[in-house]
Amino acid sequence: MSDQTVRGHAAPHPEAPPPLSPPEEERVVARRGVDLAKWWDRVGILVVLVALVVLMIVIAPNFASVSNLFNIARSISINAILAAGLTLVILTAGIDLSVGSILAVSGVVSVLAATGGWPAWLAILAGVAAGCLAGLANGLLTAYLGLAAFIVTLGTMTALRGLAYTMTDGQPIVSNTLSFRDIGNGYILGIPAPVIVMLLVYVVIWFVLERTRFGRQVYAVGGNAEAARLAGINVRRVITSVYVIAGACAGLAGIIFAARVVSAQPTAGTGYELDAIAAVVLGGTSLAGGRGRLYGTLIGSVILGVLSTGLILLNVQFFTQLLIKGGVIILAVAIDGLKQRPLRRQRTRATA
Amino acid sequence: MTQDRPPLLELTGVTKRYGATTALDGVDFDLRPGEVHALMGENGAGKSTLMKILSGNVARDAGRIAIDGDPVEISGPRDAAAHGIAIIHQELNTVPAMTVADNLALGREPRTRWGSLDRRAAVREAREKLEHIGADIDPSRELGSLSVGMQQMVEIARAVSENARVLVLDEPTAALSRGESLQLYRLVEEMRSRGVGLVYISHRMEEVWQLADRITVFRDGRLVGTRERADVVPDDIVRMMVGRDVGDLYGHPPRHPGEVLLSVDGLTDGELIGPVSFTVRAGEVVGMSGLIGAGRTETCRLIFGADSARGGTVQVRGRTIRARSPQAAVAAGIAMVPEDRKAQALFLIHSVEDNISVSSLRELSRWSVVRRGAVRAGAREQMRKLGIRESALQLPVAALSGGNQQKAVLGRWLMRDADVVILDEPTRGVDVGARREIYELVEQLAAAGKAVLVVSSDLPEVIGVSDRVLVMREGRIVAELDSTTTTEEAVMSHATGTASSPSGAQHV
Missing domain, CATH: 3.40.50.300 (P-loop containing nucleotide triphosphate hydrolases)
Structure with missing residues (x-):
């Protein structure tokens, strides 16, 4: 409290405590609420992951083998990359349902480019560019026309799926000599290439989100878009940008997918958007925007991956797997809701 | 009894x-x-x-x-x-x-x-x-x-x-x-x-x-x-x-206004507001009064670019702001503390530090990378100046009292060192002590050569804190009064359209 004496006007009465301190009750309640939230943000989701891994090791003996762990890492990389881009979108209180379709279009574009004689790097670039373009469309429609992101991306999800079918005449284009196939199947220093790509994506996006001005603006826009606008932030540009980044990530994921199956599949990525959203929410990012961390999304993706692989190792029926995955997602959101309650209650109190 | x-x-x-x-x-x-x-x-x-x-x-x-x-x-x-x-x-x-x-x-x-x-x-x-x-x-x-x-x-x-x-x-x-x-x-x-x-x-x-x-x-x-x-x-x-004597709540030393910093000319939204023209000089505090619905907040939002104007110009230091948006206004050196701080100014779930630094990120970054030490030091400095305890730096701003929340919003603009500061109902929901501190901040802004525009429904406040009072009615400025000589009654009679009863204030 002593820091309060620096004010420039009449010194407080000697007996009275500084009269301008914020309400004690609010402070105390807030601190309690925040601590719980912080604790969960930091370690809660990790605890879930560790518990899950331990469970898997106990009940599925071959789970912990290096080759199996690499398999898991490889299998989660596509969803994790989608989820990384989606985290930015969800942090601005938006949503992108089209990432699965973008994945398909980008895969088709790169395979067509590669089979058309383009060098591998250019084919990859073309796929990412296609993803960016699709994201740009999402972003412009959402930010500048003020349309609801859910509806815009629902529309582009359908339209881009149609585009993928159109470009391939509805048939997979198989190319056994695909020049960039190593990005899906190769190894770098003994680590699967998609895992390396995934880690690079996370490092870059983590840096953008946590260290750059743009990253802070993403949080600000999600926290209160009107306040962000009145604080001088170009809200529309920020919103457009996050959709472009989500599109780029989906493009990259599409290239990896195409490389993995050595073909362009118009049906690729169907339903992936929901897995990606699940990973983001599981990682503690609030659908209301402004709150969440990228590393949570990575852990969320890993949890979903471990769960699927583990259930397969346990020979759990596919239908049952879906039941369990759905339950886990709802549980995670429920925990998220509980953790935010103390703060919310405190806020309504402060206004009462 | x-x-x-x-x-x-x-x-x-x-x-x-x-x-x-x-x-x-x-x-x-x-x-x-x-x-x-x-x-x-x-x-x-x-x-x-x-x-x-x-x-x-x-x-x-x-x-x-x-x-x-x-x-x-x-x-x-x-x-x-x-x-x-x-x-x-x-x-x-x-x-x-x-x-x-x-x-x-x-x-x-x-x-x-x-x-x-x-x-x-x-x-x-x-x-x-x-x-x-x-x-x-x-x-x-x-x-x-x-x-x-x-x-x-x-x-x-x-x-x-x-x-x-x-x-x-x-x-x-x-x-x-x-x-x-x-x-x-x-x-x-x-x-x-x-x-x-x-x-x-x-x-x-x-x-x-x-x-x-x-x-x-x-x-x-x-x-x-x-x-x-x-x-x-x-x-x-x-x-x-x-628990002590407050003294005169509004008293301020004589001010010496300098050059014109803010110049509003013929500003209108094409419907209800304007044309509005006035100037605010460096080191001057101008009050804006009027009934609810008279168009004070709307005028502020037009100046700041928060709503789009249909006509008129806004100049800061003689330079016209071309692209009209809050972003352009902030870049030109205008700051606005809006009426509803929770809905329009604060990021309630974010920390006090983030709330204070949000408008100064460009200055606090190098090649778009935020210098986190500078952000922290800058936010601390403002908190110290404003009398918000520094231990609250990382607390969500929602945990602060109304007065301290308002001070955090002010700190955001003090950090930017804006030339023109628009305060829309700055003391609404703020207790007497914090109110006094906000008046002192207004005083400091004026002393530092800023142009300050204060919108307030509180008559003693709007007269006491300002050098001139602009009275708005039905979207226009209907009077400009000298704060040293005017009275609450004079302001009110202009606000209501002279002798007519004040019940005409119902329309919004």
């Missing part, structure tokens, strides 16, 4: 602790039937905790509550209602998308023989309830289309129809125009004459003096004292509230 009868409501030794802190410390309080008992005190003094105990939202740790001398337990809002206690919160508890009648019937909807809603009966009952309190409101209108004042009337009508004997009003006039306030005062008098006991929480000395029979002052969770209004003068109460 007869003293042998037990008081309507009596609290003895009521205590509430939150962890290590005591929010209410052995409070004795009583309310007589047919009395207006004002509660005063700075934010966080314990008024709202007391209210929450009365409404059953918070359980007390010690003490007893009695109604008509009989001890009662209030363990939830239903109990409160059963004991005839009704609370009108600052933030209204109604459904804006429903009609007035539906709101009044909420939870007790009349049914037809067939079990469906009896809308006609609902409207008829609503009309009776509204007439009962003397409010002239059409029950079939959508509640959200009414002014805040009228919405409040609806809520009071609801409380009264539930046979409330104790009515607690929490800063009821904070969002009301003068005309609406007068209407509310009449309603308060009416309730009093019917023997209802009213607890009236307010920061406004003027209205407390007009309405209250007794005044109780809280400070730091303690009841400082209860006084008969007739026995004290306002300064006594202020002294009780802050």
Whole structure:
């Protein structure tokens, strides 16, 4: 409290405590609420992951083998990359349902480019560019026309799926000599290439989100878009940008997918958007925007991956797997809701 | 008032602790039937905790509550209602998308023989309830289309129809125009004459003096004292509230305005506002007054680019701002502290540090990478200057009191060192102490050569803090008055269009 004496006007009465301190009750309640939230943000989701891994090791003996762990890492990389881009979108209180379709279009574009004689790097670039373009469309429609992101991306999800079918005449284009196939199947220093790509994506996006001005603006826009606008932030540009980044990530994921199956599949990525959203929410990012961390999304993706692989190792029926995955997602959101309650209650109190 | 009868409501030794802190410390309080008992005190003094105990939202740790001398337990809002206690919160508890009648019937909807809603009966009952309190409101209108004042009337009508004997009003006039306030005062008098006991929480000395029979002052969770209004003068109460002499709240040294910093010329939104033209000079504080709906906030938003103008120019230091957006305004050196800080200025879930630094990120970054040390140091510096405890740096800004939240918003613009600062109702919902600090900040801004525009509905404030007062009516500036010579009456007569009654303030 002593820091309060620096004010420039009449010194407080000697007996009275500084009269301008914020309400004690609010402070105390807030601190309690925040601590719980912080604790969960930091370690809660990790605890879930560790518990899950331990469970898997106990009940599925071959789970912990290096080759199996690499398999898991490889299998989660596509969803994790989608989820990384989606985290930015969800942090601005938006949503992108089209990432699965973008994945398909980008895969088709790169395979067509590669089979058309383009060098591998250019084919990859073309796929990412296609993803960016699709994201740009999402972003412009959402930010500048003020349309609801859910509806815009629902529309582009359908339209881009149609585009993928159109470009391939509805048939997979198989190319056994695909020049960039190593990005899906190769190894770098003994680590699967998609895992390396995934880690690079996370490092870059983590840096953008946590260290750059743009990253802070993403949080600000999600926290209160009107306040962000009145604080001088170009809200529309920020919103457009996050959709472009989500599109780029989906493009990259599409290239990896195409490389993995050595073909362009118009049906690729169907339903992936929901897995990606699940990973983001599981990682503690609030659908209301402004709150969440990228590393949570990575852990969320890993949890979903471990769960699927583990259930397969346990020979759990596919239908049952879906039941369990759905339950886990709802549980995670429920925990998220509980953790935010103390703060919310405190806020309504402060206004009462 | 007869003293042998037990008081309507009596609290003895009521205590509430939150962890290590005591929010209410052995409070004795009583309310007589047919009395207006004002509660005063700075934010966080314990008024709202007391209210929450009365409404059953918070359980007390010690003490007893009695109604008509009989001890009662209030363990939830239903109990409160059963004991005839009704609370009108600052933030209204109604459904804006429903009609007035539906709101009044909420939870007790009349049914037809067939079990469906009896809308006609609902409207008829609503009309009776509204007439009962003397409010002239059409029950079939959508509640959200009414002014805040009228919405409040609806809520009071609801409380009264539930046979409330104790009515607690929490800063009821904070969002009301003068005309609406007068209407509310009449309603308060009416309730009093019917023997209802009213607890009236307010920061406004003027209205407390007009309405209250007794005044109780809280400070730091303690009841400082209860006084008969007739026995004290306002300064006594202020002294009780802050525990020291406040002195002249608005007094400021003579100012020496320099060059013109802000120049607004023919600004209009093409509909309701303008054309508006005026200038603000360096080191000058210009007040803007007018009734609610006169277009003050809208004018500020046009200047700041928050809404798009249809015509006119805004210049800062003689340079016209071309692209009209908040972004361009901020870049040109304009800052605005909006009216509704929670909806328009604060990122409630984000830290105080983030809230203060958000508009200065460009300056605090190198190649778009935020220099985190600089952000922290800058935010700390502002907090120190503003008297917000620095330990709050990483706390969500929602955890601060209203006054400190407002200071955090101010800190955001102090950090940017903006040339022109627009303050829209800067002291709304802010207690006396923090209010004084905000005036001092205005003074510092002026002393530092900034151009300051202060919009306020509080007449003594808008005159006291400024050098000139611009009075708006129906979207235009109708008068420019010298603050050293003008009076509240003069400002009001211009605001209302001279002698006409102030009830024309209803349209928004």
